[in-house]
Amino acid sequence: MEVKTAGSVGEIYRISGPLVVAEGLKAKMYDVCKVGEEGLMGEVVGIVGEKVLIQVYEDTSGVRPGEKVVNTGMPLSVELGPGLLKSIYDGVQRPLPVLREMSGDFIARGLEAPALDRKKKWDFKPTVKKGDKVKGGQIIGVVQETDIIEHKILVPPNVPERTVVEVYEGSFTVEDTIAVLDDGTELKLYHKWPVRVPRPYVEKLPPEVPLLTGQRILDIFFPIAKGGTAAIPGGFGTGKTVTQHQLAKWADAHVVVYIGCGERGNEMTEILEEFPELIDPRTGKPLMERAVLVANTSNMPVAAREASVYTGITIAEYYRDMGYDVALQADSTSRWAEAMREMSGRLEEMPGEEGYPAYLASRLAEFYERAGRVKTLAGNVGSVSVVGAVSPPGGDFSEPVTQNTLRIVKVFWALDSKLAARRHFPAINWLTSYSLYAETLQEWFRQRFPEWPEIRRWMMEVLQEEANLQEIVMLVGKDALPDKQRVLLEIARYIREFILLQYAYHEVDTYCPPEKMYDMMKAIKELADIFYKALEMGRTVEEIENVEGRDELLKSKYEVDYKPKLQAALEKIRKNLLGE
């Protein structure tokens, strides 16, 4: 029989930073407790004999032994309902703007604020009627949450099949009853869900659809599938955060969940200021209309940082269950792992590699496994794609977090400090990165852009060959190479400067739609054909390298109306080299 732990009261025995040990408390693992006179929020992470170990989500200065601990009996949960979008939460889903109203510019302790606005009214349109049978995960109605996202109201997933006896249409707050089931269950616009428990679905589907990001190196060479997982490791200054921001801005997901986990406060501010102003190229509405932000900056309590990734992914799963494609960015998973390490150290657990707990690998795996493209309980298809930034110390990829992440994720975007130092952005190394989705996704691209897979493979070969030739060039100099190979080096240079190089801060080139990518790919292929033909016709390599029209071609991508410029540049080059 389950022991009731709700309402149990104990006493603090010991405090060591974010770890509080209580005695005389009835508790089960992951119960949420209110610690001390101020009622600081904490979570049970261990039970040793009569003592209960609690990680506290707030600063514990001033708390003393003997103060009471009250168990809520509930696991750490998030509120799921309309009003999530456009919100910015801390790691335990407290809305930061509300906290600001309560405690000013600095975050005080012991604050409680509901995640969803209790006063705001939403227009609810039922899609079921009296007498219909419903069960967990099913859609019973809709609310227009923002201009672009229709929020589907779900029956909480753990509710068994029942008959609807009452259902109301009209304007409601999240706490009003909108439907009643035959066993007396009252349904509301929101429900709660424990963050550490993955939300159920019917089945996982294979990753066949790409998550288009508008970033050429990603979409062309290392695509991620909808429902896929990717990692971006890189030392500081290589552009992890910028890449994450780019994905959050331009990925073709319906909903974006951005978790700022132990990173810079000013970076979150940048998103907060930028997202409401940036326009989504697909919907024409501000990006904020489809975004949920979870911000737990590096100086906010470390235990809440541990929780923040779970808070984020649970929200992502909830929108997936409505049938949406969700892109989740976690920046940075290393900070999350460090939070685990810190708590583990306080718990005096036996450390694994570099002081990280032995369960680091399984926690990372559990987290990434919550990604996926699924058939939902409501019968729709939805997906959660997860992109995790990794911040390896010293930029050294052999460290435990990077290595354990790479064993799980299917896409690896390796940031390279050498490329960053050369100001080649995105500084993703095209030789060491990989995508295990690349092959399966080519079919999708082939259907829309027939030559895409072929040109992609060809460009990859050229780049690979370039790397090999570079080694020779280092030894004997460029002039010692046969003409054909020198031309190949020149083509590789175009691929790098035209296709791969993409400035996040350029107003046009920041986002590249697939049609434009295809045009650019074809142009490069055509250019290569011209070059080889010119060589056959007796043109020198120097003439090819210095051909007029080169600059125009490279710069054409910066134009909104790029097509005529690109064509004109190609024609100019053709004329100069082939005289046609």
Next chain:
Amino acid sequence: MASEGVKEYRTIRDIAGPLIFVEKTEPVSYGELVLITLPDGTVRKGQVLDTSKDIVVVQSFEGTRGMDKSCAVRFTGDIVKLDCSPDMLGRIFNGRGEPIDGGPRIVPEERRPIIGSAINPAARAYPREFIQTGISAIDGMNTLVRGQKLPIFSCSGLPHNDIALQVARQAKVRGTGEEFAVVFAAMGITFEEANYFMKDFERTGALERAVVFLNLANDPAIERLITPRMALTAAEYLAFEYDYHILVILTDMTNYCEALREISAAREEVPGRRGYPGYMYTDLATIYERAGRIRGKKGSITQFPILTMPADDITHPIPDLTGYITEGQLVLSRELHMKGIYPPIDVLPSLSRLMKEGIGPGMTREDHKQWNDQMYAAYAEGVELRGLVAIVGEEALSERDRRYLKFADEFERRWLNQGKYEDRDIEYTLDLGWELLAILPEEELTKIERKYIEKYHPKYRKKKAEEEKKEEAESELTKR
């Protein structure tokens, strides 16, 4: 400071390194300020690191030398706080926040916990106001903005102090007339170094607008753990209560991290990389993240931390973790220093993450962004070519390559190199850069739009100036 009725305990069980273990106490709160009276009557301060019903762990800020089990321990019931008042300006304190300049105690308007709370990310304002430091390498290519945290990664023996002082002297936001107030926290630096700072502050009159916290090399190491927090508490108070724009100089963060490692070792914690505690990232973040601007508040905190990279190694945990938190870094180069170049800032590994928002029309100049890209690319190319010259000799180079080499040399000699008291305005920095860019063939300036080349390239400027002169002369003639 201890209120009436505070119990005194003589129940010390163990003393280990800087830690004191006290047993049989009434409940003591976490983080509480502790007063320890030694047999000779001196009183030392400490802080509770771990508390339970059985045993309390206290770290003594002033070390445990001379302590024995008969010491009296008093728990004040209060966490460590700083007496705050605008009168702090112009004063000198020790690393524990006690005045050491012979002046009176600060009469506090407010006593603030030094631990500080996190700025709500929703309350922050994004930093984007250009600070002109008068140093070309910073203003031109690693622009500092108000509310940023930009550290100097130095090596022992390099003039990081001079750079910090020059920034403190010259930093201004143009067109506002607002000056910076400086909060200076020294952690474990030598008396000589500290004196160098103090003398300069005095001489330039900056001391009146400065709050100084000094923990010198011979002061207790553990005290260093609270010194930067004292300084930042003072900075927050002045910035957000009294609208000051504060420049916080923290030197040397390496000494701070050593103290952190010492405490961690004394507590027998599981060490992370190179013996530094696993929570060092979080701990450093609670210092560095106390920079910024807040919406609706006039003041701001800009941080200029200095750290020396052990063995000049940028992958060492201290610069590495710092780089992950701060918004860029200025990396000093021993090689440039040996060439006699001041400031020896190597612009290639240096970075200002907030630069992009702080430069451009209305802030610096319209051409600044593209100019910076071109300067960086050209210098990088020149430096790379030097490597080649070492192998194949300069004769083997093309004319184009030689020009790049010349550019790199002039870049270091004329543009980077400047006097310690030379205050260059941003236009000068940019124009000087343009003169160097003119060394390169014009078709190499691919990163700059045509319109800016025509406007700022010395060749066209000269032409324009000549034309204007000519026109003037002609109009003179017609007048006559």
